[in-house]
Amino acid sequence: MKRAIIAMAGIATACAATYPVPVQRMADAQSARRSAVELGANNLPDAQLYLKLSEEEIAKANVLLKENENRRADFMLIRAKADGELAVAIARAKKSEAEEKQSLDQQKLRAKTIPFQGAR
């Protein structure tokens, strides 16, 4: 029994050691986080939550990588990337909606200030 447990522990350690370090996944997650920051997600309450989650997940992944938990770190980074991308998508949507409103306001203002309108 003792031998079996030792064998299983050995296999588990080998598996952890053989799972590659998720370098690309880390780069993707950090890239998504940076994009969200650049789009102002920090200042948008809807997007801020997901940016924060992404940052926390990247931090957790770093801890897992130090513990040689590459597989867990990889999946944590998948979450981090998804949260970062969601923060980006929300920030972009908010930006477009703000631009739409600004355009509408400008057109309303222009309609009010054009002297010929309604004076025919």
Add this chain to the structure above:
Amino acid sequence: MKRATTIGVSLLFFAACAATAPKELLNARTAYNQASAGPAADANPAGLHSAKESLDAAEDSFSKHGATQETNDIAYVAGRRAQIAEANAREVQAIQRKEQQIAQASAAQGEQLQQTSADLERAKTQLGATHQQLADERQRREEAERQAAAALAAFATVKQEPRGMVITLSGSVLFASNKAELLPSARVKLNEVADALTKQDPKAKIIVEGNTDSQGSAPYNQELSRRRAESVRNYIVSRGFSADRIQARGNGLTNPIADNKSPEGRANNRRVEIVVQPVGAAQ
């Protein structure tokens, strides 16, 4: 019995699995349902499809492996894919609405520009017509003035002075000695004067001034000159000239234009002057 037990255990297992679906998977299902019922169906079908594939992968993992950590992670990502699809759809819709607004505004501006151009063209045409009318009117007036001046020249003198155009008629042509009633021959001549005055600027004002020589008393001459001026004024009004634009006054012997010592000088001083004041001139 053994088979029934196996089936029962299996059912219990599946029921347990169904009941213990991880919250990540439940959230993913909710997020996908929300996204597919929202704008993503029309505005971002590709993103919604991708979210569906992620959700299917999570369901597959759950059915094969149960609520493992990996299943949870896959489901978590599937939920995010659905939310991303929805956010992207909102972005696309906002962009489309903005473009639509700009296109509508541009069309309205184009229409307005066309209308303004048409208005401007009409105004130009009207202005041109008005200019032509004014030119025609000026030409007619100048011609009338020329004809009137030519007609008047036969029995009157016309001079341009600071107080206006002054038409001087000899008293002997208009009145008998010491009388203020117009001679019949004078009426014919005054007809031409009245016609000429009627054709003048319709806003011009006229003063008829009677003047005498120095023979006789000043009060008598003052009264005679006033009555003569009144006679001329009344006659011109009777010819159609507006009464409120013509005044009469007597100067008596106070404004001689020649020496009263000679008969010729006195004849020149006995006169009626018709002063056509320029528009806006002080009385």
